Amino acid sequence: MKIHEYQSKQLFSExxxxxxxxxxxxxxxxxxxxxxxxxxxxxAVKAQIHAGGRGKGGGVKIANNTEEVVRHAEDIIGMNLxxxxxxPAGQPVKRVLIEKGLNIAKELYLSLxxxxxxxxxxxxxxxxxGMDIETVAAETPEKIIKVSVNPLTGIYPYHCxxxxxxxxxxxxxIKSFSRMLTSLYRxxxxxxxxxxxxxxxxxxxxxxxxxxxxxxxxxxxxLYRQKEVAEMRDLDEEDxxxxxxxKYNLNYINLDGxxxxxxxxxxxxxxxxxxxxxxxxxxANFLDVGGGATAEMIENGFxxxxxxxxxxxxxxxxxxxxxxxxxxxxxxxxxAKNTQIDVPLVVRMEGTNVEEGRRILAExxxxxxxxxxxxxxxxxxxxxxxx
Amino acid sequence: xxxxxxxxxxxxxxxxxxxxxxFHARQCIEYGTKIVAxxxxxxxxxxxxxxxxxxxxxxxxxxxxxxxxxIFVPPPFAADAIMEAADAGVDLIxxxxxxxxxxxxxxxxxxxxxxxxxxIGPNCPGIITPGAAKVGIMPGPIHKPGGPIGVVSRSGTLxxxxxxxxxxxxxxxxxxxxxxxxxxxxxxxxxxLEAFEKDPETKGMVMVGEIGGSAExxxxxxxxxxxxxxxxxxxxxxxxxPGRRMGHAGAIISGGAGTAQGKVEALKACGVHVCEDLGRIxxxxxxxx
Numbered sequence: 001m002k003i004h005e006y007q008s009k010q011l012f013s014e015x016x017x018x019x020x021x022x023x024x025x026x027x028x029x030x031x032x033x034x035x036x037x038x039x040x041x042x043x044a045v046k047a048q049i050h051a052g053g054r055g056k057g058g059g060v061k062i063a064n065n066t067e068e069v070v071r072h073a074e075d076i077i078g079m080n081l082x083x084x085x086x087x088p089a090g091q092p093v094k095r096v097l098i099e100k101g102l103n104i105a106k107e108l109y110l111s112l113x114x115x116x117x118x119x120x121x122x123x124x125x126x127x128x129x130g131m132d133i134e135t136v137a138a139e140t141p142e143k144i145i146k147v148s149v150n151p152l153t154g155i156y157p158y159h160c161x162x163x164x165x166x167x168x169x170x171x172x173x174i175k176s177f178s179r180m181l182t183s184l185y186r187x188x189x190x191x192x193x194x195x196x197x198x199x200x201x202x203x204x205x206x207x208x209x210x211x212x213x214x215x216x217x218x219x220x221x222x223l224y225r226q227k228e229v230a231e232m233r234d235l236d237e238e239d240x241x242x243x244x245x246x247k248y249n250l251n252y253i254n255l256d257g258x259x260x261x262x263x264x265x266x267x268x269x270x271x272x273x274x275x276x277x278x279x280x281x282x283x284a285n286f287l288d289v290g291g292g293a294t295a296e297m298i299e300n301g302f303x304x305x306x307x308x309x310x311x312x313x314x315x316x317x318x319x320x321x322x323x324x325x326x327x328x329x330x331x332x333x334x335x336a337k338n339t340q341i342d343v344p345l346v347v348r349m350e351g352t353n354v355e356e357g358r359r360i361l362a363e364x365x366x367x368x369x370x371x372x373x374x375x376x377x378x379x380x381x382x383x384x385x386x387x
Numbered sequence: 388x389x390x391x392x393x394x395x396x397x398x399x400x401x402x403x404x405x406x407x408x409x410f411h412a413r414q415c416i417e418y419g420t421k422i423v424a425x426x427x428x429x430x431x432x433x434x435x436x437x438x439x440x441x442x443x444x445x446x447x448x449x450x451x452x453x454x455x456x457x458i459f460v461p462p463p464f465a466a467d468a469i470m471e472a473a474d475a476g477v478d479l480i481x482x483x484x485x486x487x488x489x490x491x492x493x494x495x496x497x498x499x500x501x502x503x504x505x506x507i508g509p510n511c512p513g514i515i516t517p518g519a520a521k522v523g524i525m526p527g528p529i530h531k532p533g534g535p536i537g538v539v540s541r542s543g544t545l546x547x548x549x550x551x552x553x554x555x556x557x558x559x560x561x562x563x564x565x566x567x568x569x570x571x572x573x574x575x576x577x578x579x580l581e582a583f584e585k586d587p588e589t590k591g592m593v594m595v596g597e598i599g600g601s602a603e604x605x606x607x608x609x610x611x612x613x614x615x616x617x618x619x620x621x622x623x624x625x626x627x628x629p630g631r632r633m634g635h636a637g638a639i640i641s642g643g644a645g646t647a648q649g650k651v652e653a654l655k656a657c658g659v660h661v662c663e664d665l666g667r668i669x670x671x672x673x674x675x676x
Contacts, residue, residue, distance in 0.1 A: 114489045116570040116600050116637065119496040134642040151490060152497045192488055221462065221636060222488035251634040255626075266568060266634025267542020267597050270623040271665045274647075277626045278664055286627070288634040319544045319551070320526070350551060351526070374548065375666025 008214035022099030031073035053083030107200035129200035192222030257282025260305035279378035295331025320351025329357035348377035389516035399453035408459035444475035466491035482509035506573025531559035537583035540595035552669025568635025576606035598624035611657035
């Protein structure tokens with residue numbers, strides 16, 4: 001789960017991690033009120049959306065007085081911001097973060113992330129602050145400092161020193177940097193983060209550290225024990241169909257093609273998308289209804305797929321095994337009737353009583369074809385959307 | 388004849404009194420697996436069908452000589468269950484549970500480094516040596532006993548599809564292992580490939596991977612250096628969009644890394660036979676093996 005920059009900075013604040021002076025505003029009037037508390041200019045007015053690349057898209061502007069803050073707020077709030085991460089449709093901006101400018105002496109990069117290789121929390125830092133870290137990693141990997149922390153022991157001063165020395169910080173800054181890094185680590189563990197990123201982390205001319213930007217992602221699996229975090233979710237930032245699917249506990253991702261598909265199991269669902277593509281068509285979605293695949297899940301799956309108007313045909317692939325295909329077939333027929341399905345359907349199922357299942361499908365009166373195997377299924381559905 | 392589990396494997400099921408645990412314990416028993424005990428705190432002394440239930444894994448091991456634990460405990464309590472099993476002295480822990488917080492699994496992983504048991508999973512279908520023992524949730528009848536192929540995969544139903552096609556081609560399996568779809572797991576591809584390489588009955592291997600992480604790339608390098616038997620591989624997610632978690636917590640392309648294309652290239656470069664069409668992986672294997 002992702003949150004906004006201003007929410008990330010609120011969390012930073014709770015943990016004593018320095019952030020610029022400022023506040024969030026949903027209207028130009030409240031932007032004015034925030035501007036009057038800054039105690040000086042220039043100030044940055046920053047669009048609050050989850051996607052990156054806001055500056056280039058015109059979502060970050062500099063103001064030299066309160067009037068300019070209000071004007072920028074008027075321009076940005078309500079705009080449809082298009083960045084390389086939002087896609088061409090863009091994302092409407094609901095609020096701005098207004099922050100007092102800093103006298104920047106140096107910009108650094110700092111992040112913590114859950115690292116699968118070391119099964120630890122990986123601290124990454126670089127002197128190339130403000131740049132895209134993936135570009136730095138590709139072009140000058142030697143400029144990135146990496147330190148993995150064992151979650152059983154937690155962070156120790158030597159971890160911090162190692163990062164600080166790597167960044168070439170002097171003795172005085174090492175102290176404040178270590179304090180900040182330790183707090184970030186605590187935040188990461190307390191709140192079940194998967195990523196905490198500060199880019200750039202600024203050293204001011206007064207030799208103080210300050211998080212100019214802030215990005216936090218959370219582990220979805222841990223949200224059950226992070227109620228406060230879960231409340232920060234902004235559903236407007238997510239695809240409406242994805243949100244709808246998550247209410248039914250379905251794993252759904254909307255894509256650009258025309259073949260709706262429903263599969264039990266994530267790996268098989270990906271492979272079915274690939275099969276559709278190999279057969280010459282494009283998948284309209286990823287949808288995993290879970291390894292078990294009950295009739296109720298299938299009905300919900302139909303509802304989600306059918307609300308996507310791009311869909312011209314649907315492929316269902318259920319590898320039951322333990323599930324009985326006759327029960328499954330009845331579920332598919334029932335679900336199709338309940339949802340008044342209006343596009344052709346190809347069903348491939350495997351498991352106990354598969355012949356009986358196919359008979360039930362054939363006699364259902366639905367616009368439906370059964371497929372003998374996966375390849376057959378892909379070809380049949382591709383032929384349907386090509387017609 | 389097999390790796391990690393065989394006809395002598397004695398299983399304690401953690402969470403045997405829950406809905407999932409009960410259903411799958413019965414399925415395992417029906418397959419012929421020696422389910423010798425169950426464990427649910429507070430339900431010691433009860434029975435699930437004929438299986439005695441104990442308050443702790445330690446007691447179950449002491450009373451029944453169980454040497455393997457199969458875990459169906461819900462995510463909030465799963466890390467606890469895995470560490471309890473490790474302390475109770477079983478040799479193998481198979482964790483089916485999906486949705487364990489990654490920080491919990493990182494701690495478990497480091498904890499297990501100080502212990503002897505092998506962990507398979509979590510978020511996996513388990514392990515089966517066809518005809519001998521099924522320790523997991525996979526459908527038994529799609530498998531064909533007697534080898535000669537070992538199967539290892541990050542996925543559940545995708546593995547069933549592959550195994551089903553092998554069986555339809557008349558190709559049996561020595562052992563099939565699902566290592567799980569989480570970013571932090573126990574046994575990895577290389578552990579399984581190494582064991583299959585040493586197993587005299589296994590004549591070839593199928594490795595089923597997917598997007599995310601670099602386990603397939605590392606396995607490719609390992610195969611090139613250490614595996615003499617033929618390896619077939621399939622990688623799911625050629626059409627997966629970057630930056631989106633594809634169902635499995637570990638299945639995500641991030642920062643351009645972990646793509647299916649990258650994995651396929653790495654595997655091919657190391658002499659692995661990569662099948663790009665899941666619909667014909669059975670025929671593909673029949674040609675290679």
